[in-house]
Amino acid sequence: MDYTEGKGWHDPQIVPHAPLTLDPAAMVLHYGQAIFEGMKAYRNKAGKVLLFRPEQNFKRMNRSLERMSMPQVDGEFMVDALKQLVALEKEWIPAESGMSLYIRPFVIATEPCFGVRPSHTYKLIIVLSPVGAYYANGMEPVKIYVENKYVRAVRGGTGNAKVAGNYAGALKAQAEAKEKGYEQVLWLDGVENKYIEEVGSMNVFFKVGEEVWTPALNGSILEGITRDSTIHLLKDWGIPVVEKRISVEELYEAYTKGQLEEAFGTGTAAVISPVGDLNWNGHQMILNGEKTGPLTTKLYETMTGIQYGEKEDKFGWSVEVSE
Numbered sequence: 473m474d475y476t477e478g479k480g481w482h483d484p485q486i487v488p489h490a491p492l493t494l495d496p497a498a499m500v501l502h503y504g505q506a507i508f509e510g511m512k513a514y515r516n517k518a519g520k521v522l523l524f525r526p527e528q529n530f531k532r533m534n535r536s537l538e539r540m541s542m543p544q545v546d547g548e549f550m551v552d553a554l555k556q557l558v559a560l561e562k563e564w565i566p567a568e569s570g571m572s573l574y575i576r577p578f579v580i581a582t583e584p585c586f587g588v589r590p591s592h593t594y595k596l597i598i599v600l601s602p603v604g605a606y607y608a609n610g611m612e613p614v615k616i617y618v619e620n621k622y623v624r625a626v627r628g629g630t631g632n633a634k635v636a637g638n639y640a641g642a643l644k645a646q647a648e649a650k651e652k653g654y655e656q657v658l659w660l661d662g663v664e665n666k667y668i669e670e671v672g673s674m675n676v677f678f679k680v681g682e683e684v685w686t687p688a689l690n691g692s693i694l695e696g697i698t699r700d701s702t703i704h705l706l707k708d709w710g711i712p713v714v715e716k717r718i719s720v721e722e723l724y725e726a727y728t729k730g731q732l733e734e735a736f737g738t739g740t741a742a743v744i745s746p747v748g749d750l751n752w753n754g755h756q757m758i759l760n761g762e763k764t765g766p767l768t769t770k771l772y773e774t775m776t777g778i779q780y781g782e783k784e785d786k787f788g789w790s791v792e793v794s795e
């Protein structure tokens with residue numbers, strides 16, 4: 473679907489996957505005017521195809537668009553269009569295999585212009601791709617490096633928008649963490665380099681005693697849809713969720729007192745991802761003996777059960793794609 477200033481969004485169409493033609497001066501190639509979303513469609517044993525809270529993705533897409541001075545989309549139209557698109561491709565989601573259909577909507581600035589200003593034309597594309605089970609061999613806790621050299625987002629920046637540039641800026645830190653033997657980085661705030669923000673492409677939670685802590689949304693953390701769903705589930709189970717500024721010192725102190733029982737990341741790709749090892753400036757925190765903890769397991773099973781339409785969806789999160 474294309475956008476032209478004065479005309480709005482127009483000409484939505486479904487076409488086979490193919491290379492894209494862009495002018496070499498297209499603004500996205502020079503000024504990073506690109507935002508995206510990530511979501512999944514699931515098919516269960518009964519053949520039912522479900523989307524998980526898709527309206528939330530388009531709400532977030534509009535927040536990202538707004539931050540980048542890009543035009544808004546109509547959320548209801550987008551969910552309807554997505555349902556039509558997924559219905560055409562549902563054969564790509566084999567039931568019972570743990571596979572799903574990854575959905576990547578994105579918007580780019582297409583106007584040819586060397587000049588930093590909002591573009592007058594944009595393209596919105598949704599790409600679909602089948603993805604395998606994230607944990608084909610059971611859940612494997614990840615090793616995480618607390619980043620102390622680079623920052624991902626600063627106050628007033630684009631951290632809480634799903635903007636392509638945020639990910640580009642993170643590549644170097646990811647590569648250096650990998651060299652040190654860690655799979656992901658845990659970002660600290662970009663002002664004091666002290667408070668925990670999020671992990672690569674996940675929000676993060678800590679089970680400390682009877683409570684579950686997660687960094688409060690502060691304008692530089694992405695508002696994860698899995699994060700919000702996790703908070704709903706935990707509260708529903710009567711587990712106190714504390715959304716607050718968490719300094720890495722405070723977390724380490726909880727660890728040394730034996731109160732930090734589990735840590736996990738939340739995000740569309742892995743849904744719930746156990747953290748087995750956290751390294752902060754050489755202070756190592758080994759969590760739950762590097763095994764997936766009971767709360768992490770329960771959350772994963774409940775969330776994926778709802779996503780596949782196999783567990784009660786008491787919050788009405790699933791949206792069925794009709795035949």
Ligand code: PMP
Pocket residue numbers: 510670671672673674675694695696697698699738739740741
């Ligand atoms: N933080 C970042 C930076 C992300 O890219 C993602 C993935 N979209 C998340 C958190 C988790 O968000 P969600 O649960 O909506 O996938």
